[in-house]
Amino acid sequence: MFELRDECILCRGSAFDPVWRGRFDDPDVSRFLRQFHYSSDLGCLTRQDFNLVQCANCGMRFHQRILAPDWIDRLYSEWIDSRQIEAFEKNVADTDVTRAAYEQVRQDIKHLLRLRDTVAARTQGPIRLLDFGCGDGRFLRLAEMLQFESVGVDFSASRKERAQGTGVRIFPDLGSVSRASPGAFHAITLFETLEHLVHPRETLGALTRLLEPGGVMIVTVPDCRTPIPPTTLTEFHNVHPLEHLNCFTPATLTRFVESVGLVPMSRKPAHVTTRLKDVLRTEASRFWQPKTTTLYARKPAENGASNA
Structure with a gap:
């Protein structure tokens, strides 16, 4: 269901510092997830971990443990539907x-x-x-x-x-x-x-x-200069462990675009x-x-x- 990213998404380094670790069924995390636009039961995430890390070399933050490709397809084709998106935008986003x-x-x-x-x-x-x-x-x-x-x-x-x-x-x-x-x-x-x-x-x-x-x-991109662990829905959204796999700041975003010329x-x-x-x-x-x-x-x- 999940796979591990073993190198930095920016510099390809392999040394990481922990930033935020937890489980999807932790009370605060599951409470935030219930407010998002998911039409399916997320019980399959019970006892599953997430791990936000920071590259020791360049400072880039990203989730190391992410959904496997077939589960990402399921996330965007089954878990998220138009009705749920509209409800989220109307009742939660603003x-x-x-x-x-x-x-x-x-x-x-x-x-x-x-x-x-x-x-x-x-x-x-x-x-x-x-x-x-x-x-x-x-x-x-x-x-x-x-x-x-x-x-x-x-x-x-x-x-x-x-x-x-x-x-x-x-x-x-x-x-x-x-x-x-x-x-x-x-x-x-x-x-x-x-x-x-x-x-x-x-x-x-x-x-x-x-x-x-x-x-x-x-x-x-969302500005991930945000308190960890997040305490509000906006803070959680910025570092969302299911959807926001990569967590940028102004500095790391600049280095990211410069890295491709x-x-x-x-x-x-x-x-x-x-x-x-x-x-x-x-x-x-x-x-x-x-x-x-x-x-x-x-x-x-x-x-x-x-x-x-």
Whole structure:
């Protein structure tokens, strides 16, 4: 049911320091799990252990004991379904659903405006965008509205079901994308995806190869500078031992993208609304950008310049 990762996902070191160890049927852990979007009985996890470690060499944190591939497929195809996702988002993720939805759309549009401003000069046609881990395709729909040529990848059957009938193109893997939409992409996005991957560095490297020289990648992950053991649902979600296999901080995320040849870059201001508070906050970002686990990075141009 579980398998062991015996080398660091970043530097491939083999010496680890323990961070958080426990069992899925520990009272606090099982209480958190019951609040998540699982439609199946998780009794099969009784007496099963998890083990969050930190690499003694580079400081990367990751869960060493993870679900085997067939169980990961079961997690995303059977345990998580559309009904449970909607219930979780409505009742647990944010009590003010309207405000949360507005803020999410606002941030998504800012990402798209920044991408358009950054890469539009490099192409005479539409900006080709790949959203890896696209879920139900919400970001793809916004991208299409702004005249991006966009495709997505998601391996969760339940999330893809939610996108049916919306007109967005979602594929199960990168091979399917390359066959259906050959050529390099001007922009690639990974929103809350890298933490779920068994082989995150290999996947990030494959995506980098699909990015054209000078192209931009946006990566967001949960910020795992969180108390251990977690005491709130948000803290638990950041280091979720079933789903969030890789636990990033701003420093380790930066080293991660640099390890595949990408160059971190500053985010350009992007105005979405004319509300004074939003305008001031956006303009302030010209002078100060706190370290977060939202990272923009560029693939160096063929002449070696990053154009950052």
